Amino acid sequence: MKALSVYAEKCCGCRICELVCAYQHFQRNNPKKAAIRVFALFPNPASNVPVVCHHCGVPKCVELCPEGALYKAEDGRILLTAKKCTGCLECIEACPFTAVYFHSDMITPIICDLCDGDPACVKWCPTKALRFTPLSAIKQERRARLAATMGGTS
């Protein structure tokens, strides 16, 4: 199973992920119709942070959706049965990352569906701040970096 992960320290804040997400899902030039949003938080902390669905192992959004419109698919993705959704906003309340998005042009939430296995945001992220890796290797680069600092003799 592959998962999306974020290296916020590498993010430059360009919002290409937002744009390509909206093109991919709605064929619209509208970064506000994306399932990802970049927070440029300056001056303190000085950081760019993309906020996107973690496809949690035990998803609170699925648990708390009163209509049963959200479900965890076999491949690990959290998916929406649009016709069951009433736009009640419970999922955004449930999500520990508030990584659920809404837009006035539609009733249903905009939630990351990992683009059927080839996420556009990962593909076009110019700084590799977004990754799509097997769960067994998630955040391996950061792990390796930390490991290096713990290494033996120098």
Place this chain on the structure above:
Amino acid sequence: MTQFKGGYVGKIARINLTKSKVETEKVKPAFAVKYLGGRGWCARLMWDEIPAHTDPLGPKNKLIIATGPLSGLLVPGAGKTSFAAISPATGYYGDSNTGAMFSPELKQAGFDALILEGKASKPIYLWIEDGKIELRNADFYWGMGCLEVEDSLKKDLGDELIRVASIGQAGENLVKFACITCDYGRQAGRTGMGAVMGSKKVKAIAVRGSLDIPVADPEAMQKIFEKSMRQIVQHPVLDIWRRQGTMQFIDWTQENVCLPTRNFLSATYEKYRGINGDIMEKTAKVADRSCFACPIACGNFCIVNKGPHKGIGVEGPEYETASMIGSNCALPKLGDVIYANYLCDNLGMDTISAGNVVAFAIECYEKGIITKEDLNGIELKFGNTQAVFDFLEMIAKREAVGDLFAEGVKKAAEKLGKGSEKFAIQVKGLEISGYDVRAAQAMGLAYATADIGAHHNRAWAIGYDIEVGRENYDKKKVKKVIDLQHSRPLFDMLGTCRFQWLETGIELDVYARFYEAATGIKTTTENLLRASERVYNLARAISVREGLTSKEDWLPERSFTDPVPEGHVKGATLDKRKFKRMVKTYYKLRGWDEKGVPTQKKLDELGLKDVSKKLHAP
């Protein structure tokens, strides 16, 4: 005329501040296409709407804010916004451009452009959201710095992701080089647009938009974007650009002896390693900053790492800031440059002009033209960092002699006299930016003829001088300057950044394809460049109407009389006679008469018959 199917949103908001009235106007397709957008739209609106001999800080001047047809679209670097008005620094056509996120947000809020006219009776800010514009009381924010007002508005409006363009105390106090700040540290810096905004009592413009920006052919858009992106991310210069941005050029100008130092007296700086890109990367940079949809991310967020200002952060410095406030004021340490940059950003002053003005004041002080008393007791000398910080505040607040220097070096020199005109480093009232031209004839010509006054961005020709020879005044150099004056500002019209073209090799033709995919209107590179030439001539016509004469297509005396004191171009000055000939050739190649006025024939040829009729009226 073909209708556009996208790119443009199709609406301009006219905001009458005197009457507190907002009207929305439909964009006429013929106008949109002929002047493209950004500064092109600004120039045409200025010609049509601002009467001749307008007081730049009076209610008849208009502040025009225009995005371009590619702003906010799936185009690498599409975050540019133009701010334009008759400039209080020069009295002529003025515009300035900023990157970051303002233009995408404005278009998503439903407007291609805003026209701010008249003058509010008390401080206001504009709140723009999805087709609606409100004028709101800004008494509470008046007196705040740019960074503070942005912070406060985000808190008060309850959204960290609204986009804000604001002025600081310098804009309120009508400092002639006050800037407009967007997104915590990107500026429309040049030509005093912040003072125009201040004169209209507009403290800030806050925007939130969620509307689609229409695109004629989204699939084509995606294809061109993907191809461009592949090229940019694989480009060998990307790494240094992302790590250092324009700060990499401190070493380059030092090596090529054109790094302005001590008010342009020297062209190398002995302590350049204290303020260059390497030291920034190693000791100060904490995050990348990118404009909308830009994979290069040339912006650097830096923090002062020790001393009394430890922890202060700013987006920057850029090369221009590090040269004009660093070497040109002889500040030895990057931390001090960062703090001065922060002061300028928050007070709302262009770091280029501010650095130039401070260096000029220092030379005035060291020569005894101004005294310690004039300066409220500060010892304003090269390298005295605290004095530089204090003086920047004095200018922004117009305290003591700061009031005079707030007028810019040209007007200050006119008042001070005593030979100070000779080392007031400006053209047409706009301070020269970060390149010494004594051994760079094309760059000199670029400064002398730039439509807004001395600015490097119209034609960055110094690379060409270094490539083809630093003693020659030939026609090829003149031609190069003219070509650059069309190709580079084209990007300000399209609403996207030029670096992807200049630095990572995206062809100009790609932008014609982007334009077609966005608007559904067929075009060619020649067409786009033609539009840029049209706008260059129109901007000139506006300035001529305001009283510009060929006398002002000239450089400060220092360029001709004070030889470069060191380095491999030691002894170089520009030759007046040869340079004069260069200016004449420039007029000729441009189709301007010997007085530097665009001829009737030229204007007609560019489709500006109505302009030529008025300009050449008997």
